Amino acid sequence: MDAQSITTKERLAIPRQQMPSQNPEMRSHNFREVNLGYTAELAQREAQRCLQCKNPACVKGCPVNIKIDKFIKLIADGDFAGAARKIKEDNVLPAVCGRVCPQEDQCEKECVLTKKYTSVAIGNLERFAADYERETGNVELPTVAAPTGKKVAVIGSGPAGLSCANDLVQLGHAVTVFEALHELGGVLMYGIPQFRLPKEIVQAEIEGMKKLGVNFITNAVAGRSITVDELLEEEKFDAIFIGVGAGLPWFMGIPGENLLGVYSANEFLTRVNLMKSYQFPDNDTPVFNCKGKSVAVFGGGNTAMDAVRTAKRLGAEHAYIVYRRSEAEMPARIEEVHHAREEGIEFLMLMNPLEFIGNEAQWLTGATCLRMELGEPDDSGRRRPVPIKDSEFILPIDMAVISIGNGSNPLIKQTTPDIDVSKRDTIVVDITTMATSKENVYAGGDIVTGGATVILAMGAGRTAAAAIHAKMMGTAVVS
């Protein structure tokens, strides 16, 4: 169908095209991807819903300002590879972002259709274009500028580091990325589960960057294997970008947290995602055998949803989300909560754990919890949960996952004292350039913001790349 030939009225009459997904009962027993992706037909129909606004608000809602209107028009016109190239002008990881971005709070929230209808499914379309390009092998490498002779070290190969490295290599700089783990991708590999973001997709995106000339070094821990000062002074890097992500997981500080069967979300997810313990003993790393057991995840964010859905897939009979506020206050994406509920996750809202209890062998047997009710709004604007008197009870569980966020890893701070950090130990930067207090050292992503999203980290990486380029070349920043 020719996209030009339909009227606005006809566009408005097209309903938002649903993302096909695996049947909930089936998928709650496997680690394959939940969402199956649009067909070309669904994608084109969805793309036709876009009104092609003169001043597209969606673009401003995107942290990396993808030319959303333009790539959607290309999809509507059937030029899928062209759409992918258009996205890649601004976003190095479209297949990843199309899957894990909170579009409902960003681009889709700004869509003019949102008020009276439902927004264009921008994320689903981004995913479609990126998948089309990768699956058809139609990947066109961007052009790389002539070598500048400048060297940049990027510490961390998560979303912030990858987007920074990608921009810099295209500008002709020699870029080396140092990764602490044995696999590249950071949180995309150890944190986000296979069923939400297949690891092959992450690796395909990284392969593309290798082809552009980015040099990747795994098993290099900043602050231990290499320090920022060594990179600057001994290895003569002209600039450094620190994108090491969030670090130490927080625990709740309640009795019994060291019982056997109590995990941080980071540990549980790392075992399953990065170390593939769901394939034990073919992979060596074990994880608690959830089969037929009751598992509770404490927290209400996306990581909590990832953990609880992972436990379900490992065979948990009961997989609970325990959250001290109500569902309306949960920070997790609506889609994730929706998917979790479809898969049989049990939501225990307004409930706060006081203590973990265990048996003689120190294995977890339950959590003493207190029921809560919502009181007056607190500093965050959300209604404060207040304990209900004498409401204590024991929730019987065999495994617990604490998913209440992360602090900062202390290694950079310990070994590079001249980089200023905040009271929360996050790195302090000038947000227009992501420059730290140390000359030629930049930082972005969760190490600056505390736990946030993939796309915000990518935005920070790009901002830093532009500033690093300008500083090294002695030019003004062009964003």
Place this chain on the structure above:
Amino acid sequence: MHKIVSAIFLAENIKKIEIEAPRIAKKRKAGQFVMIRVGETGERVPLTIADANPEKGTITLIVQGMGKSTRELNSKEAGDSIHDIVGPLGAPSHIEKFGTAVSIGGGLGAAIAYPTAVALKEAGNYVITINGARSKELVILEEEMRAVSDEAYITTDDGSYGFHGFVTQKLQELIDSGKKIDFVLAIGPIPMMRAIAEVTRPYQIKTVVSLNPIMVDGTGMCGGCRVTVDNQIKFACVDGPEFDAHLVDFKNLSDRNKMYLPEEKQAVETFAHKCNLQKQL
């Protein structure tokens, strides 16, 4: 990939493995460890660096075949490769001139007590080493320990060599002899470290132990290695692995290390089965 330069058995089931790892060899300090992954589907295993040769670009690990991964590592020979090594991790040993310092290694612990003994000697301490094993055949690093010690003792549980008894008894004997001891480092099985802590506690001798909890990443990200020290949660990988022995909750550490016993058993059995099949081929 990291090439194994040499691999020799020091005692039954205990192998000394020298591996190419130039960056780590240059940077490592006493008390630090590496995480290794033997093969592509391997788990990440923390192992203390026993020695390093910065000029040659190698580090030395001393490995006792316990679980599947350490048995697999011990089956490697010179010329074979290890998939991943990352380090040096953990905070280095706190070394200063204490005066008289006793470095105690129980069993494989000698591999960790040794580099710290070297560092203590370099810092000008009067160094006493106590190297304990179940029997004579299991004593490792005897010559190396002796070379850095002002006094070197061997203890064996069965009396087949050196002092007949436990390292704790030897330490008690030294204290009873009126020797002023300023610092004790004890590394070995958890019951041994706990016992040493109880020997030195009444005399308020500063005592440090190196803990070996289960780890995944080893860089502070997972919290699996959390230990209770002075009633607070500490991460052995970034806050340790060395802690004040008088403040460590050894029971909690010992319990937590049992988390995967059934899985470890299963992995060892599967590995042994595969090895048998390979032998038959």
